[in-house]
Amino acid sequence: MKTKSTLKNHKLLLLFILLFAFSVNAQIGIGTVTPNASSVLDITSTTQGLLTPRMTTAQRTAITSPANGLIVYDTDLHSFEYYDSSVPVWRKIYGDAQGRLNYKLIKSTDVLATVLASELTAGGGTKYLLNTNTLYEINGTINVDRSIELNNAYIMGVDSGEDKLIRASGDLFVGTTGGSLRILTLAALSGKVFDITGTGSIASGTQTQTLIVRDCIIGNSNSVGKIENMALMFISIVQYINNASGIIYKDISKILLSNAAWFGSNSGTYETLQGTFGLVEKLGGFSEVTGTKIGLDVSANPTITGDAVMESVVFTGTLTTGKYVNGYTVGNFTGYNFDNKWNVRSSGIPTEMDANATGEFSVNFTPGNGVVGTVDNSGTATKITAATTSTSMFRFTANNTGRLTYTGFKKRIIKFNGSISFVAESNGKTGIYIFYIAKNGVTIGQTKVYGYTGSLTDMSSVPLSGSIEMNTNDYLEVFVDYYSGSAGKIKATSLILTAY
Structure with a gap:
């Protein structure tokens, strides 16, 4: 025991x-x-x-x-x-995603219809309707079998050369909503990369959708597509390579295009603006346009309700019948591409800014001839009206009667200079006369200059110069008034006025 x-x-x-x-x-x-x-x-x-x-x-x-x-x-x-x-x-x-709650990782080894099963159901089985405010991270090449509606979600890769969304047949992004695309390669081999039309209207200010595309490559697509009716469209640092046709932007409240690189391997028209825009800003980057291609098409005369700026974009390439810019057909000036809402300073195309506005009219009669103006001592100056020839016109117009009208969009200080030569219209009508520049029919006192003539053969010439603040559609004319002597008529034999 x-x-x-x-x-x-x-x-x-x-x-x-x-x-x-x-x-x-x-x-x-x-x-x-x-x-x-x-x-x-x-x-x-x-x-x-x-x-x-x-x-x-x-x-x-x-x-x-x-x-x-x-x-x-x-x-x-x-x-x-x-x-x-x-x-x-x-x-x-x-x-996952450093603690993000709304997050999905999609890898090249995944079956898309399985990993996005709920999104496919939400899209009625015909498209993937993404979850709002959810981050979808792309890892590798994803062969997209149905179109995607962003639904204000975020799609992001880590390396745009490795992380890709490829649609072999059909459009890649569709629907009425925006979202965010970053650090990806996007391709629609036989369709459009984008076919998105937002809700609301720019006329009523009811647009709500925003689309952001950053640090992406868009290439080898049948068409980059169309983006329409957005509150904000922001594209930054995007390369376009080997696309058969470009992109159309239409009716967008604010569109910002920054450092876009359009390579010569693209075909057709690269970028087209149609409809109405509140603000357009295109900065940096380049468009390599060759042969019959078109870099930027504004021939549909898009309406700008605010401002449009194109700065430091390089247009380059050897053309045949193509164009760097297919310009406005209404509202532009000979030799220029845009209307007065645009401020353009880019290599390869003419600079177009209100600061460069210039206009000139002139009249030059044969000796002994001229335009007669009646001048009395009533104290009221008389406009010198002559059939003028207009030259060097940019954001100015002339109405062929001796009037220069500023047609720029912004208020600015306009400088002007010129000269007038005159004689007495008949013998015995000698005197001293005062010449003015007038704005909108009102003489500008500080521009007055005196001239004397004693006979038909006593030719006099006086300079015209000064500066004045001008708004859109303000105009300049030349006026003359009697000062002393035998008031009567003078004959202006030459007149030139330049504004800039």
């Missing part, structure tokens, strides 16, 4: 044997009798998990001399934290 003492000794012996075995094997298995050879501790279960120490942030940071790699669960931050003694600092252990 064994005594209690004997049993106690047997238990101690068994414990000693177990501890000796653990020390020899350096492995512990919980839930398994065959711990993995690579592990010190192998915990196996299909019904329970591993529960780490849980504590508040204050308790975690109060741990004395934490070991490198020490892990706890922070109940304040709701995250696992591990200690990095090399800094030293506590670091968060992140999950």
Whole structure:
């Protein structure tokens, strides 16, 4: 019969044997009798998990001399934290997209209809209707089997040369909503990359959709497509390569195009503006236009209700019948491309800005001939009306009666200069006359200059110069008034006026 003492000794012996075995094997298995050879501790279960120490942030940071790699669960931050003694600092252990709640990773090995099953159902089985405000990360080349409606979601890659959305047949992005596309290659091999028409209207100010495309490559597509009726369209640092036709922008409240690179491998018309725009800004980048291609088409005379700016865009390439810019057919000036809402300063095409507005009219009669003007001593100046010849016109017009009208969009200071030559219209009508520049029919006192003539053969010439603030449709004319002598008529034999 064994005594209690004997049993106690047997238990101690068994414990000693177990501890000796653990020390020899350096492995512990919980839930398994065959711990993995690579592990010190192998915990196996299909019904329970591993529960780490849980504590508040204050308790975690109060741990004395934490070991490198020490892990706890922070109940304040709701995250696992591990200690990095090399800094030293506590670091968060992140999950998908660094803790984002609305996030999906799509890999090239995924079956798209499976990973986007709910989006396919939302799209009625014919398209993928993405989840609003959700980030879809693209990893590798994704062969898109149906069109995608962004629905104000975000699609992003990490390397635009590696992360791609390719649609072999049909359009890639469709619908009525915007969203954000970043760091991707986009291609619609036999369709359009974009076929998006937003909701609302620019006329009523009810547009709501925004589309942002940044740091992307768009290439090898049948058409870049059409984007219409958006509140904001922002494209920045996008390369266009080997597309059969370009993109149409229509009825967009604000459109910003920054550093777009259109290579000569593209065909057709690269960019077309149609309809109405509140603001257009195209900055930087280049359009390599060759042969019969067109870089920018505004021949549909798009209406700009605010301002339009094109700055530092390089137009280059050898043309045959093509054009860098297919210009406005209404509202432009000979030799220029745009109407007066545009401020253009880009290499390869004419500069067009209100600051460059210039106009000139002149009249030059044969000796002995001229235009007669009646001048009396009533104190009222008389306009010199002559059939003028207009030259060098940009954002000015002349009405063939001696009037220069400023047609620029912005108020600016206009400088002017010129001269007039005259004689007395009949013998005995000698005198001193005052010549003025008038704005909108009102003489500008500081421009007055005096001239004298004594006979039909006593030719006089006076200079005209000055500057004046002008708004759109303000106009300049030349007036004459009597000062002293025998008031009557003078004959202007030549007249020139230049404004700039």
